[in-house]
Amino acid sequence: MSTPIKLVYFAWLRERVGMGEEVAHLPDSLSTVADVLAWQQSRGEAYAHAFEHLPIIRVALDQTHAHHDEPLGTPAEIAFFPPMTGG
């Protein structure tokens, strides 16, 4: 298992997962952002519900927006959230 990574959730993703943040060990096999999203779907009922519609979910690696096809790299923090509605 790799080093632990902080996972953070916002808005309805936070509500569906049931927590704002957690520390998790990601499988070494994950190499892209899309891999992480697929892994999230496999973590049980709450995660499956939260990550049901992958195309609308946004991801940030160390507080920088990342497309689903981008390499994961070695971030300390991964954030998951719905499309933004500020302003």
Next chain:
Amino acid sequence: MTTPTIRVQAEDFDLAAETKILTQGRHDVGAVASFIGLCRGEGDTLNALELEHYPGMAQKQIGTAANAACARWPVDGLTVIHRYGKLYPGDQIVMVVATSRHRDAAFDAARFVMDYLKTDAPFWKKEHRKDGQEANWVDARDSDDAARKRWE
């Protein structure tokens, strides 16, 4: 290049005071353009808006947009403030004020920052209704993506 001022805060803000900071004591500024976003009452159905944000990244993303505006137009001053927390109809949510020698740069920079902020800054609005229905997260609008794309 101008260094923008970015603030993400729960407290209210004062456009007049923020504008004065950018204009007082200088005689080279010929234009001030500003925008304020307010909380709408949605036909008197809304009790409150809850604004959630991603601390750190919210400031960073607004900064990215503001720096891009300063690089693209000859802006003399640029201040962006975005609030979070519980806001009520009529409350101020966001403000942008840009100053420049001539009006085009100030208008364009202020609008650019708002268009980028809408789609890229990590804020989310939840609506609490007066009728007691369950609170709901506001959906992102396609028109906001279109507004951002015209600057590309």
